[in-house]
Amino acid sequence: MRPLTNAKAEHAPMNARKPRRNHSYDIVDSAQSGAAIELIARVFSQDEPLAVTVGQSRDEFAAMLGVFLPAALPEGLTMGAFVDGEMVGIALTTSFTFSPPPEIEGTSPNYPPIGALIEALERNYEQENAARLDHCAHIHMLAIDRAVRGRGIAQKLVEATAINARAKGFDAVVTDATNPISRRVFARDGFAVLNEVRYDGFRFDGRAVFGDLAGQGGIALMEKHL
Numbered sequence: 001m002r003p004l005t006n007a008k009a010e011h012a013p014m015n016a017r018k019p020r021r022n023h024s025y026d027i028v029d030s031a032q033s034g035a036a037i038e039l040i041a042r043v044f045s046q047d048e049p050l051a052v053t054v055g056q057s058r059d060e061f062a063a064m065l066g067v068f069l070p071a072a073l074p075e076g077l078t079m080g081a082f083v084d085g086e087m088v089g090i091a092l093t094t095s096f097t098f099s100p101p102p103e104i105e106g107t108s109p110n111y112p113p114i115g116a117l118i119e120a121l122e123r124n125y126e127q128e129n130a131a132r133l134d135h136c137a138h139i140h141m142l143a144i145d146r147a148v149r150g151r152g153i154a155q156k157l158v159e160a161t162a163i164n165a166r167a168k169g170f171d172a173v174v175t176d177a178t179n180p181i182s183r184r185v186f187a188r189d190g191f192a193v194l195n196e197v198r199y200d201g202f203r204f205d206g207r208a209v210f211g212d213l214a215g216q217g218g219i220a221l222m223e224k225h226l
Contacts, residue, residue, distance in 0.1 A: 021084050023153070025160035028080040028090060030073050035087045036080070037065045043143040049179050049213050050114045060108040067104040076168065077137055079161040081144070081153045088148045091161040092141040096133045096174065113204040118176055121197045121221050125174070132172070137165040139175040142182060154182075158189045166226040177220045191222035 028036055041061035044051045051061075072078060072094045081089030126133065139161060144154045165173050175191065177183040183193075198218035199210035 022082075023156075024082045025079060025157060026082065027076050027164065028073060028078045028087075030070065032080065032087065033069045033073060036069060036073075036078070036090050036092075037062055039087055039090055039145060040065055040092065040141055040143045043145065044141065047146075049216060050117070050210065050219075053210055053213060054110045054113050056108060056110045056114075060110060063107040064104060064111065067107055068100050071101050072098060077161075077165060079157060079164055081148075081157045081160075083148060089144040089153050089157050090141070091139050091157050092143075093137055093139045093161055093165070093173075095170075096136040096138045098138070113209045116204050117197060117202055117210070117219060120202065121176060121195055121219055122174075125194060125221055125223075135169070135171045137161075137168075137170045137173045139173060142175070142185070154185050155188060158185055162189060162224055162226060170226060172223055172225050174221060174223045177222050179216050183220055183222070186222050186224075189224065191224040193220045194223050195221040 041058045045056060045058040045061055046052070050056075069078075069092075072092065075094055075098065077093040077095065079091045079093065080087050129136070139158075142154060142158065144157075162173050173191075174194075175186055177186055177191075187193075196218045198214070199216065200208065200214035201218075202208070202210055
C-alpha cells in the first residue's frame with residue numbers, strides 16, 4: 001500500500017455528471033434465452049396481476065418459458081432492452097399463428113385460468129381475421145426490470161418491437177394488456193383496443209378467479225397496424 005502521506009487527494013467536481021449509460025434495443029437470440037427466462041420469470045411472478053392472482057411461481061414461469069422460448073426466439077420477433085449490455089426489458093413476441101411445443105402442457109399448473117381468459121379475449125379476433133393472421137405478430141409478454149422502470153424503456157421497447165415486426169413483413173401487431181399501465185404504454189404507440197373481458201365478469205370453472213382485480217377493469221386485446 002502506498003503511504004498515505006504521499007497520496008494526492010482527488011475530488012470530483014460537485015457538478016460532475018454521472019457517466020452516461022448505453023441503452024440499446026435489439027432482437028433477443030437463443031444465446032440470451034437464460035437471461036430472458038430469468039427476467040420474465042422474476043418480473044411476472046412478482047408484479048403481473050394475473051400471475052400473482054393465480055399464484056404462478058417463478059419456477060413455473062421458468063419451466064414454461066424453458067419450453068416456449070427455444071421455439072419462439074428463432075422467429076426473430078422478440079426484442080430486448082439493454083443497459084450497458086445487460087438485459088433489463090423484453091417483449092416476448094411471435095407470429096400470431098405460432099404454436100408452442102406440446103411439451104409446454106403441465107409446466108405451469110396455475111396457468112389454465114389465464115389461458116382460458118386469453119382464449120376468450122382473442123376468439124373473435126381469430127375468427128374475424130383468419131385470412132390475415134399469418135401477417136400478424138403477437139406480443140405475449142412485456143417485462144421491465146423494477147430497477148429501470150419510469151425511464152421510458154417500456155415505451156421504446158414496444159416501438160422497437162413494432163418496427164422490427166414491420167421489417168419482417170408483418171402488417172399488424174396485437175397484444176393482451178392486463179393492467180392500466182401496460183394499456184397506456186401500448187396506446188401511446190398507436191395500439192387501439194379491439195376487445196375487452198372484464199375481470200369481474202369472467203368465470204373459470206364457475207369461479208370469479210380474477211374478481212379481486214375488478215378495480216383494474218379487465219384485459220384488453222389491442223392492435224396496431226404497421
